[in-house]
Amino acid sequence: MTSPAPLTIDRSELELLADGRHGSPHSVLGPHPHDGGVTVRVLKPLAAQVVVRYVEPAGGTTEVELVHEHGGIWVGVLPVADVPDYRVLVTYDGHTLQLDDPYRFLPTLGELDLHLVNEGRHERLWDVLGAHVHHYEGLGGPPVTGTSFAVWAPHAQGVRVKAAFNHWDGREHPMRQLGTSGVWELFVPEVGSGTQYKFVVLGADGEWREKADPLAFHAEEPPKTSSVVFESGYAWGDAAWMEDRRAKQPIAAPMSVYELHLGSWRRGRSYRELADELVPYLADLGFTHVELMPVMQHPYGGSWGYHVTSYFAPDARYGTPDDFRYLVDQLHQAGIGVILDWVPGHFATDPWALVRFDGTPLYEDPNPQRGWHKEWGSHIFNFGRREVRNFLVANAIYWLEEFHADGLRVDGVASMLYLDYARGPGEWTPNVHGGRENLEAVGFLQEMNATAYKRVPGIVTIAEESTSWPGVTRPTAYDGLGFGFKWNMGWMHDTLGYLHYDPVHRSWHHHDMTFALTYAWSENYVLPLSHDEVVHGKGSLIRKMPGDRWRQLATLRAYFAYMWAHPGKQLLFMGGEFAQESEWAESRELDWWLLDNPDHRGVHDLVRDLNRAYAATPALWALDADPAGFSWIDADDAHHNVYSFIRRGGDGPDLVCVANFSAVPHGDFPLGFPSAGVWEEVVNTDADVYTGSGVGNFGAVTAIEGEASGQPAHAMVVLPPLATVWFRKREESPVLAEESPVLAEESPEATKTTGGALNPATSPVTTEAKEPGAESVSD
The missing domain is CATH 2.60.40.10 (Immunoglobulins)
Structure with a gap:
């Protein structure tokens, strides 16, 4: 049949197409039936020749050579009534390629x-x-x-x-x-x-x-x-974990979190190599969750991932997205949840990423008072634009659904909530109500949390929020932000500040340690000892403790046990579990050789035993959100630098925690107990196995009826120096007062301990007390 003339296109459209300014190239390029033929236009600016090879209706193939029309656009007519299956033969410098035509396909979005x-x-x-x-x-x-x-x-x-x-x-x-x-x-x-x-x-x-x-x-x-381009082919193996997660309420479950920077835990490891080494390490330590500092693609390693350029791509430094899925999967199969650090508050300035994406401030807020983060030198998202909010909300869901993450820790929430954050007078404009609150950011956070909890039951969102903003963990239905937890930055600063003082000065700062209990149930809290506390000249945790090396180690061990027993979940940055000596730097790995030192191995073993005792004691987590789960025995013993309290809840027995932050042991110390009976010394941070001084209570004490510190029973106990002891009620019949031994006078054995770790009562071993001087049993 005779081919009709090519379908006419106005030259101005051809010029727009050649210049890259045509919003609908498919209306010009590709196949267009008309007058019994099909006009085909192909854009190949550098081609020497372009030919269309097509399948005829009756079978066989035919070729039609196209002619150059304008600006790299080639045109020809196929002598068929309907669009056939065809390919394009393009010749460059004597080499011919056969290509399919992108402009013969319908849109992929509905x-x-x-x-x-x-x-x-x-x-x-x-x-x-x-x-x-x-x-x-x-x-x-x-x-x-x-x-x-x-x-x-x-x-x-x-x-x-x-x-x-x-x-x-x-x-x-x-x-x-x-x-x-x-x-x-x-x-x-x-x-x-x-x-x-x-x-x-x-x-x-x-x-x-x-x-x-x-x-x-x-x-x-x-x-x-x-x-x-990436097409996942990963087959998950964590179905049991995911099913169990749906039925959990994280606030009433154990949560002991290990914060980790992938690149410096051990250097040069891929996601899969990390799975081989990290999973058994965390499983042995007993952490219930690992929190990964940002794994989203970022160009500058020194930003630790907090200046993101590709929000939907796991960091390629360690492998492919499926490699990262494998790491998460292996953690889940080992019973360890995965929390991802997420940065929706600001983004990187790199010109090839989100900045002025379409020649306008598209993702960033166009108002420089809202769109530029002075403190971090980065752009702030335009939370008032619905498409930008959608980008961020969908990104949160993406990590939870596509990578099975169990939670998101949201970075820099305080910087999002306040229009005057890091800005002086005249550098910010009040909201429509005349206040300093960023109402658009508030709306975004509420939408993100509500959507995440609706779509992915059992997950948790955690706010890094350092102010007194009300209702951070209140449900959005009650005008809260809707987070599951909030980092308790005040607890961290107060307690580290207290421990910075030499023990002889701590009595003057006693209530720095107790202040957090005045607001402990205003939010659902995580107690963080995070990476922020061991960088930029702040030194490592062990270096924050005063005194000689023995006192530093003892204080750190006592602090950990006090923290694990305190209301709220706990988070510890990597290296803290073995008293990392040097300040953290992302350019080098942890000082793993320290584990060959018994002193540092002792801290490691204590953290392991704390996690195991914590998970096995519902009283430490079942009522974290309820004041009924906690009561002081004595919050005011500044003279002795002693704190004692009770944790309750769940189906198990109560737990009594007593911390002695003085540098001397206290013998025959009257301690109130919630009931009479035998109370096992579950954890003693001064035990021999942790390289402590070996002072303790032979694995258990017997509380007799009789009021002390407002409690119905009491026992005379030995408090080791710079140590925390946990007592848990043995399940047996109460001992009556007249049947109980009287501990009114100090026993010569009072300065000995079992030397055991987790539930040492099962294997009593006594050792003589070691320094700093067990012969001193009081101030």
């Missing part, structure tokens, strides 16, 4: 998806934006595999994809704008997982910018900046 994007309500935004491998059947030819690219750039004049498949010349692959959504899309056949790519965006200001994909699942390892 109307509902675009509507949800417009509304800022697409909770699985990552399903439609970014790069996705698709496999198509039934297109009139063999199956087609390719990748759809989609990006939100509402003010862009044009968007292209550049990659190896077009010799990094984005002119060959202009994207189409889908309606008024601001989404640009293109399906490129014969492109699969592992392909590196970038978007080239012609901004509203007329400037071309190369950009990484904001929703890329994978990225090149820094300093390279390309995004990488």
